[in-house]
Amino acid sequence: MKYWSQTFIPTLKESPADAEIASHKLLIRAGLVRKLGGGLYTYMPSGLRVVQKISQLCREEMDREGAIELAMPFVHPVENWSEGPRWPAAREIMYRVDHAGAGKGRSKEPEFVLGPTHEEVITTLVKHEITSYRDLPKNFYQIGTKFRNEIRPRFGLMRAREFIMKDAYSFDATDEGAIESYNKMKRAYTAFFLRCGLKIIAVEADSGVMGGSYSHEFMVLAPVGDNDIVYCDESGYSANRQKATSGIVPRDFNDAAPAGTLEEFATPGTVTIAALAAVPYGVAPDKQFKTLVYMGDGKPFLIVLRGCDDLEEAKLGTLGFQLWRPATPAEIEPVMGAMPGSLGTVKGTIRNPGALAGIFADQAIRLVGNGTTGANKDGFHLRNVNVVRDLQITQWGDFRTVRAGEPDPKSGRPLKIARAIEVGHVFKLGTKYSEKFGAVFTDDQKQSRLMVMGCYGIGISRTLQAVVEQSNDADGIIWPWNVAPWQVLVINLDPTDAAASELCQKLALAAEQAGAEVLIDDRDERPGVKFKDADLIGLPLRLTVGGRGLKEGIFEIKWRTSKDMRKVPIAEAGSVIAQAVREAACRA
């Protein structure tokens, strides 16, 4: 048991000016963290306890799935990165330690970086240490501090420059094995977040150019999150917005037959979807074709969408370009023959089709059937444009942004969209790193083969804040049993009274014997202050001892989640407390 006066829990009445969201305010008000600088926080004694609780739960679930804990350095020789596969991107987010040997009389200054993640380190290690299929599979993990020079740290621990992360790396002999390792981690993550008391959704994530469904993000639903997720409660479909698709075009959809002959009409000065939808033209956005020009690795390409749809840029990653960006009007005009606002892909209207890297059409334009598009002639559009008959298309795909209410691709039920915080990510890497670093092993046929890898992250410090964000009320934090800094708070309203102090100790002991951790508020404070602080720091179970109750021979028991308080005869203390603790632990 811990006495409040013997630890340090500096609570605050008012929120600091630089905190915006509930969890950030509460972390500071409840004395869990203090800020050193932007994105840099000290874990105060009770905050550290929560970090340790969460880490331990994570450790248990990782161990359960056979992962092996180790600890790698935070400081990496720069060569470890500069010779790796992603130096150009990585150097942007890494803190570099310059002058590391200054004044030491060295001929050459060694240069170091602070590790943002450890694929490079672990792969190098495994390459040296594992050479036989007999030593595979292996999954190594660590829990430690990561450093990323975030472009914009925000919301306290939510996006910090320095944060605590669990990262794991699996190595398998076969692709099937790698998938099994991946599934084990998904299982471990699901169990872990459940034990933290978090409601999470695992969503299919954008796995970039690698494709496939071997990347899942673990999301906490929260209005302050910086991700959009698309999901359907009935079918269980869920994906992040970059990846999400919808069943807006039915599987058995029959393309419309041409209606009328293709016809050019004058639209002077009309260069937006909205203007074409207004009088005198009156062409509804979902009857228009939107033609966007992008530059992919230096060559222009076209994206065709419905006028009412938005492009989801991340989906262009499936097209095989390394880099892409919107084209400028100066790049567009020579190729198309018109400026943006009058563009289209009707056969024969593009001035220089040979310059294009492709014309990519979103599936949903089939719903337009016969519509209106630019004539590639400034001030003119074409009507009665039939998708099948008139449009020039080199490849179909899914490029549009999904909207709430559209049919789920699985069940057809309406999709929902919600904001969420990403707290975990599992990723099947394949052989990208093993190839680069030469992580090979000898199989049972004496053949040299590449290890198949996966990587798996959990933001421990972010999880802490996500719990607070998801579990609080107007009075303060409501800790889930398993991650509370202590589970039971014993309030001594008369700390100068020997009988009260003695009873508090007795109650605390009973709770401890039942398996709970106990904090005793023995401060010489007024009752109001103690009750307010109790709600603020949010321990799940509260036991109150006061002179008034002592006379009646009772103490009080109250759950943080409930308004109801129960008076318990002191004689029944042991059994009542034991039962309460057992029930809470069981529910958790």
Place this chain on the structure above:
RNA sequence: CGGGGCGUAGCUUAGCCUGGUAGAGCGCUUGCUUCGGGAGCAAGAGGUCGCGAGUUCGAAUCUCGCCGCCCCGACCA
């Protein structure tokens, strides 16, 4: 990095537009009274007004530069 906002006591802030004595609440210290949901009274301590230059007889206040922090966007556990 683009856009917006802010920097005054440990915390929350007023004052700034219109230059002249730095003010409040919380917290802290001492005393008295209180004592079951952030007590009352009295007395106190606590400030390079983010930093630097400039304008001025005089700058928290006006001008310029820098730094820091917060929010929105692109990126991420």
